[in-house]
Amino acid sequence: MSQGPLSGLKIIEFAGIGPGPFCGMLLSDLGADVVRIDRKGAGRGSKTDVTARGRKSVAMDLKSPAAVEACLKLMESADVVFEGFRPGVMERLGLGPDVALARNPKLVFGRMTGWGQTGPYAQAAGHDMNYIAISGALGAIGTVEKPIPPLNLVGDFGGGALYLAFGLLAGVIHARATGQGQVIDCAMSDGAASLMAMFYGMKAAGVWTDNRRENMLDGGAHFYDTYQCSDGKWIALGSIEPQFYALLLEKTGIDDPAFKAQMDRSQWPALHDKLAAVIATKTQDAWCDLMAGTDVCFGPVLSLEDAPKHVHNVARQTFVEVDGVVQPAPAPRFSATPGAVAGPPPAIGAHSRSALEAWGFSADAVTALETAGAL
Numbered sequence: 001m002s003q004g005p006l007s008g009l010k011i012i013e014f015a016g017i018g019p020g021p022f023c024g025m026l027l028s029d030l031g032a033d034v035v036r037i038d039r040k041g042a043g044r045g046s047k048t049d050v051t052a053r054g055r056k057s058v059a060m061d062l063k064s065p066a067a068v069e070a071c072l073k074l075m076e077s078a079d080v081v082f083e084g085f086r087p088g089v090m091e092r093l094g095l096g097p098d099v100a101l102a103r104n105p106k107l108v109f110g111r112m113t114g115w116g117q118t119g120p121y122a123q124a125a126g127h128d129m130n131y132i133a134i135s136g137a138l139g140a141i142g143t144v145e146k147p148i149p150p151l152n153l154v155g156d157f158g159g160g161a162l163y164l165a166f167g168l169l170a171g172v173i174h175a176r177a178t179g180q181g182q183v184i185d186c187a188m189s190d191g192a193a194s195l196m197a198m199f200y201g202m203k204a205a206g207v208w209t210d211n212r213r214e215n216m217l218d219g220g221a222h223f224y225d226t227y228q229c230s231d232g233k234w235i236a237l238g239s240i241e242p243q244f245y246a247l248l249l250e251k252t253g254i255d256d257p258a259f260k261a262q263m264d265r266s267q268w269p270a271l272h273d274k275l276a277a278v279i280a281t282k283t284q285d286a287w288c289d290l291m292a293g294t295d296v297c298f299g300p301v302l303s304l305e306d307a308p309k310h311v312h313n314v315a316r317q318t319f320v321e322v323d324g325v326v327q328p329a330p331a332p333r334f335s336a337t338p339g340a341v342a343g344p345p346p347a348i349g350a351h352s353r354s355a356l357e358a359w360g361f362s363a364d365a366v367t368a369l370e371t372a373g374a375l
Helices: 019-029 065-076 089-093 097-103 128-133 153-178 188-195 197-204 242-252 265-279 284-291 311-316 352-358 363-371
Strands: 010-014 033-039 056-060 080-083 108-113 182-187 224-228 234-238 298-301 319-322 325-328
Touching (some): 010 019, 019 108, 019 153, 056 352, 065 097, 153 182, 153 188, 224 265
Parallel strands (some): 010 080, 033 056, 080 108
Antiparallel strands (some): 234 298
16 A cells, blocks of 8 residues: 555556656655556566656557557546657547546646757757756856766756656646646756756856856855865865855864955865865865764765765665665655655556556456457
8 A cells, every 4th residue: 555645646657768757756655656558568677777666567559549548548537647758649649638638627647858848849859968958057067178967867857857746746736626637748948947047046146157167056166066085085065154164164274364265256266276185185084074964064975886875864764775776765754644665666567457457447348458459
């Protein structure tokens, strides 16, 4: 039995890649009943496919009229459906939002794409890096010499999956209040632009430039950057506020009067070099002993191997192990209705019969789908 604040919410996910599965994971972790429609013959799935965890997998041949009708029947009792195909694909399958909302007027229909449902790029292929390129985000991240993709956190997962989950749940609140469903057009390029709101404000205020590593939060400031230690490992310092900056100087033993010019941008490069030389005199562990848990605003830069073992993450059980695979635990945390990983990633089609029957299909109806080759 699922648990969490979304317990009882019925969601259909059309299987895809990237941010779609991550959105499904977030919803499942918080208790939603998520049935994923997989492509028949798409393989077996893997326990290391972490973002696929916690769902029920129904494998269908969506070229079969019987399978399309089965999907529409599922939509009749669903609160939410979401997909991540190019614009027009669901319509060509006979599963577009017009057809779905005609069957269930309260349905919230989420559409996840990189460029959105409209616009001159709408039908073009792309990946996270391309979507954040036009938002201003990619141009602001990297070295002086070149922009550097920040993994696929800003477009796929931040600007995509999180905004889709936010939009879907807002749509559910509206549908429950009014009886009216709607379509959520979630473009990663839109979400990435939205994530940049503060920086567009700072640019308008004249405190942010378009030159990388000249700004307070992009590594330009000596007090907000990463530094290499004597053992080759790194630490992250974010001592922005005057009292935190003063503590940084105290912990590092720096008494050079040049450091009093904290906010003088012309001095940042020289102060950066001086601070780097000091940090390079001790190991990461030594700096942790001096700064961890203090108001310096400090953190060791950890690898994927080491992060789950960090004392803070262990204390908070930030990571869990599912079927032998270490992975992030559900977030955020709820005091009354905590979420939980509902299970490991399913094998493709593992719940083709059980999930359909749980959603109201008779045993004979499921058998008929199997006989027709739709399931």
